[in-house]
Amino acid sequence: MKNLNLKSLYRQIEREYEELRRLNKRELEERKKIVYAQIPEIKEIDDLIKGIGLASAKEQIMNPSSDSLERANEGIVELRTKKEELLKNAGYERSFLDKLNSCEKCKDTGVQEDGRRCSCMENRLSRELYxxxxxxxxxxxxxxxxxxxxxxxxxxxxxxxxxxxxxxxxxxxxxxxxxxxxxxxxxxxxxxxxxxxxxxxxxxxxxxxxxxxxxxxxxxxxxxxxxxxxxxxxxxxxxxxxxxxxxxxxxxxxxxxxxxxxxxxxxxxxxxxxxxxxxxxxxxxxxxxxxxxxxxxxxxxxxxxxxxxxxxxxxxxxxxxxxxxx
Ligand SMILES: [Zn+2]
Missing domain, CATH: 3.40.50.300 (P-loop containing nucleotide triphosphate hydrolases)
Known part of the structure; x- marks a missing residue:
């Protein structure tokens, strides 16, 4: 343990986070596949949300002073509510198709929004160092x-x-x-x-x-x-x-x-x-x-x-x- 190399340990932990994000992403894709087949309306809603997002981003670039972003957000909120209703009625959690994170504090990156190292990362380091x-x-x-x-x-x-x-x-x-x-x-x-x-x-x-x-x-x-x-x-x-x-x-x-x-x-x-x-x-x-x-x-x-x-x-x-x- 005395000659443990911290740099390679960080690299290893970074790879573990990457793997975690990959697995969570894959799990979410699987969930979508199942739900889309069962409730096609949800797929339509997801496509609409994606479309609105893209369109408003484009308009923001062309015309930065427009209120397109605000309008888009309102539209998205409405669609999301509808999607959650559909999920709930089919017996799923409302958040069933939300992005999956094993650690909500750092979204599986090891670093919190304010730049501080997340406790899950400290925990991981501790397990290794001790x-x-x-x-x-x-x-x-x-x-x-x-x-x-x-x-x-x-x-x-x-x-x-x-x-x-x-x-x-x-x-x-x-x-x-x-x-x-x-x-x-x-x-x-x-x-x-x-x-x-x-x-x-x-x-x-x-x-x-x-x-x-x-x-x-x-x-x-x-x-x-x-x-x-x-x-x-x-x-x-x-x-x-x-x-x-x-x-x-x-x-x-x-x-x-x-x-x-x-x-x-x-x-x-x-x-x-x-x-x-x-x-x-x-x-x-x-x-x-x-x-x-x-x-x-x-x-x-x-x-x-x-x-x-x-x-x-x-x-x-x-x-x-x-x-x-x-
Ligand atoms: Zn964390």
Whole structure:
């Protein structure tokens, strides 16, 4: 990934957009073919609209001061309304023959009208730069379908008062709710804590898989690799590192796995909390897993910002036997 060539990546993505536009165009042609055969009047209307457009464009060139454009538009609006009526009466969506775009914001170009890069393009870049395809192998094995509640003990845990299995059942429900309400701005951020080997990373993978399948832009990093991204952006600046860094703030979901004491050097700790804090302020969701308890976290990251940040997280405790032995 270090020697990834951004130019060729842009070219590749541009080709993907081209292909997308081509497929959508072809799909629209297919739709027209079917509808025209079924309702010839619609073909006549489309031909009329085309004719009016051409004629008015011609007249505008010959006589720029004429009101031909206005009159033409009125005519077209009327015809379009009639066409939509016909479509609706035949059981189609009114917009069935409109130009098809997979992304309405940028019309499948990757660039919005105001010249800014579209979020679908950022999403695409992010998937590549964070190498989501590498993650997908893990996610094939670790997801809700392969999750086995049966490996958790039914025995009541003395200190916790419930069994690890009951606890995990609750965690499953909360994780499901997190996924189902992901697009709603409800301040739901998750903090998974507890010793190693309790299924925290597995549960994080379940969430990542489910949301990636829904086309959510997920950036998954361990605290360690997150620090690398921050350092790269500071000490090895280039466009790739800049995009990756921006994604930490802009991704729909940021997952920080394995946040621990090792990240206490002040540059990285401040960096991580800056990212999480900005995401909270922007209503972007974050999931953190850590081996530290909330108490240890507050002790380790003492300043006011961090304690305020953690208050915005829903703490979920993992406990029980070490599952790695099972
Ligand atoms: Zn777009």
């Amino acid at each position: 190498n989501v395809s590498n993650l997908s192998y893990t996610l094939q094995r670790e997801n809700f379908n392969t999750f086995d509640l049966g490996i958790f003990s039914r025995e009541i845990h003395k200190e916790e008062g419930i069994s690890p299995r009951e606890n995990m059942d609750m965690i499953l429900k909360i994780s499901r709710e997190f996924i189902d309400t992901f697009k709603i701005n409800n301040d739901m951020n998750l903090l998974f804590y507890g010793p190693t080997g309790q299924g925290k990373t597995f549960m994080i993978n379940c969430i990542a898989k489910e949301l990636l399948d829904k086309n959510v832009n997920v950036v998954y990093q361990t605290a360690f690799t997150l620090c690398e991204v921050m350092e790269d952006q500071k000490f090895r600046r280039n466009e790739i590192n800049d995009i990756k860094y921006r994604q930490l703030f802009n991704a729909d979901l940021l997952i920080v796995d394995d946040l621990g004491i090792e990240v206490t050097n002040s540059f990285t700790a401040a960096g991580i909390f800056n990212i999480i804090n900005k995401r909270l302020l922007g209503g972007k969701k974050t999931v953190i897993s850590t081996n530290l308890s909330p108490n240890e976290l507050t002790k380790t990251y003492t300043d006011r910002v961090t304690s305020r940040v953690f208050q915005k997280f829903y703490p979920i405790k993992f406990f029980g036997e070490d599952l790695r032995l099972k």
